[in-house]
Amino acid sequence: MRQPFPRLLLLAASTAATFVAGAQEAVRLPDLGSSANALISPREAEDYGAQMLRQMHALDLTLDDALLDQYINDLGFRLVAASDRPKDHFQFFIVRDTQINAFAAPGGYIGVNAGLINITQSESELAGVIAHEIGHITQNHLYRAFEASKKDAPLLALVLLGAIAAGSAGGDAAAGVLMGGQGLLLQRQINFTRKDEIEADRVGIQTLANSGFDPEAMADFFGRMQDTLRVGEGEDALPALLQTHPVTLDRISDARARARVLEDRLKDRPKLPTLDKASWEKSTAPVLFVKDPTTLVSTGNAAPKDSAGDTYALMRERVRVLSGDAGKLASYYATNLKHKDFDTGANRYGYAVALIRTNHGSQAIEQLQPLLTSRPDSVVLRLAMADAYMDAGRSGDAMAIYKALHANSPRNVAVALGYAKALAVQGSRESAQQAASLLRPMLDNSDDPEIFRTYAQATERAGDSIRSAEAYANSAYLSGRPFDAMEQLRRLLKRDDLDFYQRSRIQAQIADLTPLLLELRKRRVATDDNPDGRSQQ
Numbered sequence: 001m002r003q004p005f006p007r008l009l010l011l012a013a014s015t016a017a018t019f020v021a022g023a024q025e026a027v028r029l030p031d032l033g034s035s036a037n038a039l040i041s042p043r044e045a046e047d048y049g050a051q052m053l054r055q056m057h058a059l060d061l062t063l064d065d066a067l068l069d070q071y072i073n074d075l076g077f078r079l080v081a082a083s084d085r086p087k088d089h090f091q092f093f094i095v096r097d098t099q100i101n102a103f104a105a106p107g108g109y110i111g112v113n114a115g116l117i118n119i120t121q122s123e124s125e126l127a128g129v130i131a132h133e134i135g136h137i138t139q140n141h142l143y144r145a146f147e148a149s150k151k152d153a154p155l156l157a158l159v160l161l162g163a164i165a166a167g168s169a170g171g172d173a174a175a176g177v178l179m180g181g182q183g184l185l186l187q188r189q190i191n192f193t194r195k196d197e198i199e200a201d202r203v204g205i206q207t208l209a210n211s212g213f214d215p216e217a218m219a220d221f222f223g224r225m226q227d228t229l230r231v232g233e234g235e236d237a238l239p240a241l242l243q244t245h246p247v248t249l250d251r252i253s254d255a256r257a258r259a260r261v262l263e264d265r266l267k268d269r270p271k272l273p274t275l276d277k278a279s280w281e282k283s284t285a286p287v288l289f290v291k292d293p294t295t296l297v298s299t300g301n302a303a304p305k306d307s308a309g310d311t312y313a314l315m316r317e318r319v320r321v322l323s324g325d326a327g328k329l330a331s332y333y334a335t336n337l338k339h340k341d342f343d344t345g346a347n348r349y350g351y352a353v354a355l356i357r358t359n360h361g362s363q364a365i366e367q368l369q370p371l372l373t374s375r376p377d378s379v380v381l382r383l384a385m386a387d388a389y390m391d392a393g394r395s396g397d398a399m400a401i402y403k404a405l406h407a408n409s410p411r412n413v414a415v416a417l418g419y420a421k422a423l424a425v426q427g428s429r430e431s432a433q434q435a436a437s438l439l440r441p442m443l444d445n446s447d448d449p450e451i452f453r454t455y456a457q458a459t460e461r462a463g464d465s466i467r468s469a470e471a472y473a474n475s476a477y478l479s480g481r482p483f484d485a486m487e488q489l490r491r492l493l494k495r496d497d498l499d500f501y502q503r504s505r506i507q508a509q510i511a512d513l514t515p516l517l518l519e520l521r522k523r524r525v526a527t528d529d530n531p532d533g534r535s536q537q
Helices: 007-015 042-058 066-081 114-119 123-138 141-167 173-210 217-226 240-244 249-266 277-283 311-322 326-336 345-357 361-374 379-391 395-408 413-426 429-445 449-462 465-478 482-493 500-523
Strands: 091-095 102-105 109-113
Touching: 042 091, 042 102, 042 109, 042 465, 066 091, 066 123, 066 311, 066 413, 091 114, 102 123, 102 141, 109 114, 109 123, 114 123, 114 311, 123 141, 123 173, 123 217, 141 173, 173 217, 311 326, 311 345, 311 379, 326 345, 345 361, 345 379, 361 379, 379 395, 379 413, 395 413, 413 429, 413 449, 429 449, 429 465, 449 465, 465 482, 465 500, 482 500
Parallel strands: 091 109
Antiparallel strands: 102 109
């Protein structure tokens, strides 16, 4: 288990890469030197970001869905692989927020709001936003912002002293000094932010091009965001993205110019993969489970936009439904699907997901059947059909789909989790044991509380109460309730039926968690299970 991060600093870290809201809190950071890289170690940064994500889980601020988590991380790591720092730690997640925004946090944690995904028009646009946030991290903008805010703290103190001195003379002088000083601070923060935004644009566009996406997509997206500015509209009318990532015409022009330079440089690059099976077999050692290496790369035959084969479009509609009101969205899809230009595979998939969420599985099956006829190998569509079958009471048909999917992709988290939940519903001990065996390999590399919670339920029904209790404790910890997790582990340790290995395992988890709780108490950091930061003993 990792060291938590104080709530105040977490909130400052998660607002955006600008860190305007965290200027006063940043003075609590240890002074480890003037270098941005020395301000915080990579391990500390990763710990801070992980604790931020756990607290967001606790507050239900994240869109926790295995299929979406897999998609956003696959997209993110495709970009990371083409960045300047492909070996750094990154984790991508979707925020349950309809505001149009994205942000980078310490440790390589990048959050993308559901509202932003909903208004993108292509995967390249979404990739452009993520590449921009990756640029903030690879260029150390977050660490520089921490350092800059420390330098501004003395300036703020001088401003406040000036206001107090002016106040002794009476009148409105104090307010004038304070407003002037705040304006100076704000201007410094905006100038710093614009410089970083331009640098993140340039690095991000390079990453975008290297990853095979349209390098002009970033400029196209920010251009559409800039078009939302209207004469007479107040700041509240702006998308959050424009408030945390200021967009100007110069910035958009610079991004377009950079993209076109890259397009000229890359125009001679082969548009289709050059991987040849014969040369692969001569020069590369055999890879387990890979019979034909050419199947690992794109053939250049992209699915039509918004069709049943457009994974990005399917995921966009899934985000729309899971982050919104499924009942209202079901009516929205039903009404608009009558129009020919709206009747796309992606929108029918979104309608099906909304129907499943509102317990209309039979109607969802009707929507999914023609889509599966056109794309019978689509994992996304087959998972949706299995969910629809389960909701419609056709568990046998659902199990057949899950079994086939798991046979082809035994390490696919979305498949394993869906299959395990379906097995757990069966009620038999054998089904519960099978569900637990599906999820056990996923536990070591997962920070998803839902996986541990589902595993706990399965092992409990299978009769393994000790493994179940451990998993419930881990789920509590990953959900931002570390004191609750400790209490569960202590109760478990009091059982007299533990063998040597079970007792040693639980003691090791308690030993890992103890220093973290001591630090939380010392700093009086509030958590979901310890609101005042000090009541737990």
